[in-house]
Amino acid sequence: MALSVSMDCFLPTHQCQLGFVSMDRSFGGNNILKFQNFSKAPQSLSFASSLRDVKSQVAVRKMDRSSSVQTAAVRHLTGSVTKTQGLRFAVVVARFNEIVTRPLLEGALGAFKNYSVKDEDIDVVWVPGSFEIGVVAGRLAKSGKYHAVVCIGAVIRGDTTHYDAVANSAASGVLSAGLNSGVPCIFGVLTCDNMDQALNRAGGKSGNKGAEAALTAIEMASLFEHHLK
Ligand SMILES: Nc1c(NC[C@H](O)[C@H](O)[C@H](O)CO)[nH]c(=O)[nH]c1=O
Numbered sequence: 001m002a003l004s005v006s007m008d009c010f011l012p013t014h015q016c017q018l019g020f021v022s023m024d025r026s027f028g029g030n031n032i033l034k035f036q037n038f039s040k041a042p043q044s045l046s047f048a049s050s051l052r053d054v055k056s057q058v059a060v061r062k063m064d065r066s067s068s069v070q071t072a073a074v075r076h077l078t079g080s081v082t083k084t085q086g087l088r089f090a091v092v093v094a095r096f097n098e099i100v101t102r103p104l105l106e107g108a109l110g111a112f113k114n115y116s117v118k119d120e121d122i123d124v125v126w127v128p129g130s131f132e133i134g135v136v137a138g139r140l141a142k143s144g145k146y147h148a149v150v151c152i153g154a155v156i157r158g159d160t161t162h163y164d165a166v167a168n169s170a171a172s173g174v175l176s177a178g179l180n181s182g183v184p185c186i187f188g189v190l191t192c193d194n195m196d197q198a199l200n201r202a203g204g205k206s207g208n209k210g211a212e213a214a215l216t217a218i219e220m221a222s223l224f225e226h227h228l229k
Pocket residue numbers: 094096097128129130131132153154155156157166
C-alpha cells in the first residue's frame with residue numbers, strides 16, 4: 001500500500017520540481033519514498049526511510065546540473081514535558097461525583113510532581129459541577145497567571161438527557177475558555193455511561209485521565225512558552 005504525502009516546497013519554484021511523495025512498503029523492511037512528478041511517471045528515489053521519517057522530511061528533486069536528490073529539513077515544534085521550570089498551572093475540578101474527581105485530581109497533582117512542577121506553581125479551584133468548569137477556566141486563563149488550565153470533572157449518564165447537556169456544555173465551555181484566552185485549557189472531564197467506566201479511568205484499570213490531562217497541560221504550556229510566543 002502506498003501512503004501519499006503532500007509536499008510543500010520551500011525553494012523557489014525554478015529550483016525544484018513539484019510532485020507527490022509516496023511510500024512503497026514492499027521493499028523488505030524498508031520504506032521506499034517514490035517521487036512522482038505531476039507530468040512524469042513515478043521514479044524511485046534511492047532513499048530508504050522509516051515510517052516516522054516520512055513525517056519529518058520533504059523530498060525535493062533539485063533541478064540543478066547534478067540532478068541530485070536532496071531532503072530539506074522541516075522544523076517540528078513540540079512542547080517538552082521536561083522543561084517545566086517557571087510554568088504555572090491552574091486546575092479546575094468539579095465536586096459532582098467527587099468519588100471520581102478527587103482521584104482524577106490526585107492523578108493530576110501526582111503527574112505535576114513527577115515532572116517537577118512545584119506545589120506553589122499550582123492552584124486548585126473547586127466548582128459545583130462540570131457545567132461550571134468553563135466559566136471558571138476562562139476567568140483563570142485570562143488572569144495571565146497561568147500557562148495552562150487543567151479541567152477535571154466526571155459526567156455520568158443518568159436516566160434523562162441531562163447527561164448530554166452537561167457533557168456538551170463542559171466540552172464547549174473548556175474549548176471556549178482556551179480559544180478566548182489563548183491559554184491552553186485541557187479537557188480532563190470524563191463522560192461515561194456508568195460509574196464503573198468512570199472509576200476505571202480515575203486510577204483504575206484504564207489509567208488515570210487526570211494524570212494524562214496534567215501531562216497534556218505541561219506539553220501545551222511548554223509549546224506556547226518556548227515556541228509560540
Ligand atoms: N450530573 C452531573 C452534573 N450535574 C451538575 C451540573 O454540572 C451543574 O452543576 C448543575 O446543572 C448546576 O448548573 N455535573 C457533573 O459534573 N457530572 C454529572 O454527572
